[in-house]
Each structure stands twice: as C-alpha cells, then as structure tokens.
Amino acid sequence: EAIARRTTRPHVVLALPAELDAQLFLAALWQTPLGRTPTAHHYDLGPVAAGVDPDRFLSDLRCVHQAVRFYGPGARAESVTLAEAAARQVEAAATVILGPGREAADGTREGVRALLAHLSPSATVLSGAGAGASAGEAVLDTLTRPDPRWFEAGPADRLDPVSTPAHPRGVDRGVVSVLWRSRRPVHPERLADSLPKIMSGVVRGRGHLWVATQPGSVVSWRSAGHHLELREAGDWLQEGDTRAWRDASPQRRTLASWFWDDYYGERRNEVVFTGTDLDQDELRGVLDATLLDDRELSLGVEGWAGLAGGR
Numbered sequence: 001e002a003i004a005r006r007t008t009r010p011h012v013v014l015a016l017p018a019e020l021d022a023q024l025f026l027a028a029l030w031q032t033p034l035g036r037t038p039t040a041h042h043y044d045l046g047p048v049a050a051g052v053d054p055d056r057f058l059s060d061l062r063c064v065h066q067a068v069r070f071y072g073p074g075a076r077a078e079s080v081t082l083a084e085a086a087a088r089q090v091e092a093a094a095t096v097i098l099g100p101g102r103e104a105a106d107g108t109r110e111g112v113r114a115l116l117a118h119l120s121p122s123a124t125v126l127s128g129a130g131a132g133a134s135a136g137e138a139v140l141d142t143l144t145r146p147d148p149r150w151f152e153a154g155p156a157d158r159l160d161p162v163s164t165p166a167h168p169r170g171v172d173r174g175v176v177s178v179l180w181r182s183r184r185p186v187h188p189e190r191l192a193d194s195l196p197k198i199m200s201g202v203v204r205g206r207g208h209l210w211v212a213t214q215p216g217s218v219v220s221w222r223s224a225g226h227h228l229e230l231r232e233a234g235d236w237l238q239e240g241d242t243r244a245w246r247d248a249s250p251q252r253r254t255l256a257s258w259f260w261d262d263y264y265g266e267r268r269n270e271v272v273f274t275g276t277d278l279d280q281d282e283l284r285g286v287l288d289a290t291l292l293d294d295r296e297l298s299l300g301v302e303g304w305a306g307l308a309g310g311r
Contacts, residue, residue: 011046012043017071018085018089019068019069019070019071019085020070020071020072021070021071021072021088021092022048022088022089022092022093023088023091023092023158023159024072024159025072026045026048026092027158027159028072030045047093047094047095047124048092048093048094048095049093049094049095049096049097050089050090050092050093050095050096050097051096051097051099052090052096052097052098052099052112052116053099053101054098054099054100054101054108054109054112054113055101055102055108057086057112057115058108058111058112058115060082060083060085060086061083061086061087061115061203061204061224061225062083062225062226063081063082063083063086063225064081064082064083064224064225064226064227065081066081066082067079067080067081067082068080068081068082068085070084070085070088081224081225081227083224083225083227084222084224084227084229086224087119087204087224090116090119090120090123091119091120091165093120093123094120094122094123094124095123095124095126096116096120096123096124096125096126097126097127098112098113098116098125098126098127107173110173111173111174111175113125114172114173114174114175115175115203115274117168117172117175118167118168118172118175118176118177118274119204119274121166121167121168122166158249160248160249160251160252161208161218161220161233161234162208162218162236162248162252162255162256162266163249163251163252163255164179164207164255164270164272165206165207165272167179167272167274174276174277175274175275175276176274176275176276176277176278176280177272177273177274178272178273178274178278178280178283178284179270179271179272180207180269180270180271180272180273180283180284180287181268181269181270182268182269182287182288182291183259183261183264183267183268183269184210184269184291184292184297185210185211185212185215185267185269185291185292185297185304186209186210186211186212186269186290186291186292187212187290187291187292187296187307188211188212188213188307188308189307189308190289190290191209191211191290194286194287194289194290195228197286198273198283198286198287199223199226199228201275201276201277201278202223202273202274202275202278203224203225203274203275203276204223204224204273204274204275205221205222205223205228205271205272205273205274206221206222206223206271206272207220207221207269207270207271207272208220208221208233208269208270208271209221209230209269209271210236210267210268210269212292212296212304212307213304213305213307213308214232215267215301215304216235216236217232217233217234217235217236218232218233218234218235218236219231219232219233220232220233221271236265236266236267237252237256237265237266238265239265269287271287292304292307
C-alpha cells in the first residue's frame with residue numbers, strides 16, 4: 001500500500017534474495033493485513049522469475065549434505081538442504097531464464113532444460129544465451145504482464161499440502177515424472193524398508209501420504225536429491241467441519257469432493273516423482289507393496305495403531 005502511494009510507475013520489481021522462500025513470501029504479501037487495503041487492490045501479481053546456471057543446478061540438486069537457511073515471512077527461517085532450496089526456487093518460478101553454461105556440446109544445458117520442464121511444467125523457460133535486442137524485449141514483455149497462473153490458484157493456495165503437483169507426461173532426454181496414487185493407507189515399516197528402491201534415480205518428489213498409524217493426519221512427502229522429509233501437515237478434511245473446508249484452498253475442496261469416500265473421506269496417497277530413466281511400472285509396484293493388504297485393512301482405524309511394530 002505504501003509503495004502504491006509513493007510511486008506512479010506501473011510496475012514494481014522485487015529483487016528477492018536467493019535464500020528467501022518465494023512461495024511463502026508471496027503468500028504473506030498477498031494476504032489482507034488487518035486494517036489495510038489488500039495488495040491485490042493496487043497491483044496484479046506478475047510472474048516470478050528465476051535465473052538458472054545449468055552447470056551448477058544439477059550439482060545443487062544432488063547436494064543433500066549442505067544445509068542452508070531458507071527464510072519465510074517475518075524473518076522466520078528453516079534449515080533445508082541445498083537441493084531442497086534449489087528445487088523450491090525453480091518450482092516457484094513462472095519464468096526461468098537458463099544461462100549458457102560452459103560446455104554446450106555435452107548436453108548438460110538441454111538436460112537441465114528438460115528437468116526444468118518437469119519441475120515447473122507451467123513455467124516459460126527462456127534462453128539467456130546470445131539473446132539479441134528483440135529477444136530481450138520479448139523477455140521484458142513476458143515479465144511485465146500479469147501472470148495468468150495466479151488466477152487459477154493464489155500464492156497461499158499453492159501451499160496447501162493436499163494438492164497434486166503438476167507434471168508433464170512423456171520422457172524428455174531421459175527425464176520423466178511418475179504420478180503414484182492410491183486409496184489405501186501405507187504401512188509405515190514397509191514404506192521405510194522400500195525407500196532405497198523408491199528413491200533410486202529420483203531427483204524430486206512431492207505429494208502427500210495417508211499413513212495407517214497416523215490416520216487423521218496428512219503426511220507430506222518432500223524429497224530433493226536423496227534427502228526425504230516426511231512431515232505431519234495438518235488434518236484431513238472431515239464431513240461437517242465447515243471451518244476446515246472454508247480454510248482449504250479451492251483446488252483442495254474440488255479434489256476432496258471428487259475423491260470423497262463415505263468412509264475414508266478425502267484420504268489418499270498422491271506423490272509425483274521426477275527423475276532420470278525411472279521405470280514407471282516398477283516404481284508404482286514397489287509403492288503398491290507398501291500398502292495395507294485386505295486383512296490389515298479390515299482391522300479398521302483402531303487396529304492400525306498396532307501395525308507400527310509388525311509386518
């Protein structure tokens with residue numbers, strides 16, 4: 001609001017530091033502060049742009065032993081791997097400017113371009129190599145238009161843990177994304193035993209699980225490189241809980257209505273895995289083997305609590 005009062009310029013560009021979580025920042029910026037006019041009344045939200053060095057990006061995505069401080073609103077910071085930070089920065093971007101790289105002949109740059117198309121499918125990937133004046137004007141035009149993606153889902157909506165990450169079909173230079181979905185709960189120990197097979201070749205994984213021993217909680221799945229984080233991320237929607245339904249994103253409410261089961265509600269597993277040379281059938285088969293079988297399923301929610309120590 002203060003910016004809108006002090007400038008007559010039609011565009012405001014925010015240069016965000018690399019250690020800032022752009023998704024969290026935008027969600028906070030676009031919230032309506034108490035007693036103030038919403039930012040959306042003054043500006044349309046343009047695209048988030050990120051620059052990618054192809055020679056460094058792949059090594060960053062593999063780096064799981066170096067922790068970095070990743071900041072959200074109010075100077076709150078969390079410690080994440082360098083791989084996680086690199087993945088989030090790209091996923092938040094609607095426009096990615098890909099640098100030239102050192103070795104054009106080794107295919108690294110085109111491999112990174114293929115990976116970017118899977119990590120952020122709706123993003124426009126622009127070349128930063130050898131761009132002339134007309135190309136520069138086209139880039140500027142792209143960056144100064146309102147981003148239509150925000151009309152589909154606002155910044156806060158994209159943080160909802162129960163959402164399916166967008167993913168393209170097909171294989172490009174060996175890069176493929178695999179969606180795994182199931183309506184049965186996961187056995188926690190079988191999942192733990194299967195992780196080496198699941199994570200082999202996976203560069204990025206995002207989604208949510210329904211874990212049998214935590215039947216009321218959404219468990220988020222987030223992996224970058226070989227580092228996996230499973231975290232409780234709120235509760236599943238319950239029938240009749242008006243406040244929870246109101247607070248959920250429009251996308252989640254739509255998906256919950258679509259997948260609703262009279263007994264299990266919206267509970268389900270949905271994870272998208274992106275990697276190189278992944279065998280889709282084999283990966284889904286390994287994941288399916290972690291689910292409860294018919295006997296275990298028949299025990300019901302109360303019986304599932306005892307599964308943690310069994311097979």
